[in-house]
Amino acid sequence: MERELTPSESLKLIETMIGQAKQSFQRNSFYFMLWGVLLIAAMAVNYLMAANGDPRGSYAWGVVGIIGGIASVVHGAREGKKQLVSSFMDRVMLWLWMGFVATLLISLFGGATAGHGVPVGSIIVLTGLPTFVTGQLLRFRPLIFGGILFWVLGAVAFFVDVQATALLYIIAMVFGYLVPGYLLKRQEDGLRTA
Amino acid sequence: MAFAPLDPLLHNQLRLAIASLLVGVESADFNFLLEKTGATRGNLSVQITKLKEAGYITVKKTFKDNYPNTRCALSAKGLKAFERYVQALKEYLGPDGG
Numbered sequence: 001m002e003r004e005l006t007p008s009e010s011l012k013l014i015e016t017m018i019g020q021a022k023q024s025f026q027r028n029s030f031y032f033m034l035w036g037v038l039l040i041a042a043m044a045v046n047y048l049m050a051a052n053g054d055p056r057g058s059y060a061w062g063v064v065g066i067i068g069g070i071a072s073v074v075h076g077a078r079e080g081k082k083q084l085v086s087s088f089m090d091r092v093m094l095w096l097w098m099g100f101v102a103t104l105l106i107s108l109f110g111g112a113t114a115g116h117g118v119p120v121g122s123i124i125v126l127t128g129l130p131t132f133v134t135g136q137l138l139r140f141r142p143l144i145f146g147g148i149l150f151w152v153l154g155a156v157a158f159f160v161d162v163q164a165t166a167l168l169y170i171i172a173m174v175f176g177y178l179v180p181g182y183l184l185k186r187q188e189d190g191l192r193t194a
Numbered sequence: 195m196a197f198a199p200l201d202p203l204l205h206n207q208l209r210l211a212i213a214s215l216l217v218g219v220e221s222a223d224f225n226f227l228l229e230k231t232g233a234t235r236g237n238l239s240v241q242i243t244k245l246k247e248a249g250y251i252t253v254k255k256t257f258k259d260n261y262p263n264t265r266c267a268l269s270a271k272g273l274k275a276f277e278r279y280v281q282a283l284k285e286y287l288g289p290d291g292g
Contacts, residue, residue: 004205005205007200010200010205010210010279010283011287013211013214014214016214017211020215021216021219081259084226084229085219085222087219087220088220
């Protein structure tokens with residue numbers, strides 16, 4: 001690797017190496033599957049308990065928030081140790097999702113504290129943003145469609161009752177998080193599915 | 195027309211490969227550079243040291259699971275030099291400069 005390079009060889013080498021380093025090196029599927037399962041469970045518990053007149057179902061959100069938060073941090077720390085390279089794209093995605101979580105928590109606590117609750121439709125619409133952008137960054141269609149689905153179902157949720165909204169939320173989570181997360185895992189595992 | 199001279203520090207296959215890999219990432223492990231460049235450990239080590247001494251890259255040595263770990267990142271000076279190098283290449287290869 002010590003001989004003199006011609007300018008065109010230099011350019012070719014730069015292109016090849018930049019191409020090698022441009023991809024995301026992180027495995028992201030874990031988070032979609034984890035949060036998909038947890039949030040569907042929380043909505044199901046919340047819905048069933050509310051249907052039986054028990055308002056304590058809303059605690060389910062706090063419980064899954066804590067479980068998911070701890071699991072995400074532990075998993076992230078472990079993966080981070082294994083990672084040979086940290087890319088800009090991984091950093092963009094990290095802060096995109098951190099920003100999303102901050103926005104979500106402020107909306108949830110703000111709405112709950114002020115006493116008028118948070119429209120679930122807004123939460124679904126909001127979830128579409130990081131999902132769609134992640135899909136575009138990874139060039140992974142199931143997540144792009146997942147993000148669009150969040151937007152569409154979130155918009156519909158503004159016009160339907162609480163029961164139908166809960167159902168829309170679960171559908172959005174299954175096809176926006178769970179299924180794309182599973183397909184992404186297969187892709188990360190080296191199986192071409194998307 | 196006179197061309198800007200190509201930076202001799204970057205105009206070397208392995209050093210240019212290292213800089214190009216680092217342009218696209220925030221930081222990279224020694225083993226990542228080893229795998230992507232296909233260089234030998236010894237040669238890679240020597241070229242990393244040269245780039246570090248020129249202030250083009252920063253090198254952090256830590257321990258990961260009890261093994262020494264070298265992490266490299268392009269510095270601001272390195273990025274500038276890289277951009278200048280690419281600009282000079284363009285002049286050599288450009289439609290008027292060929």
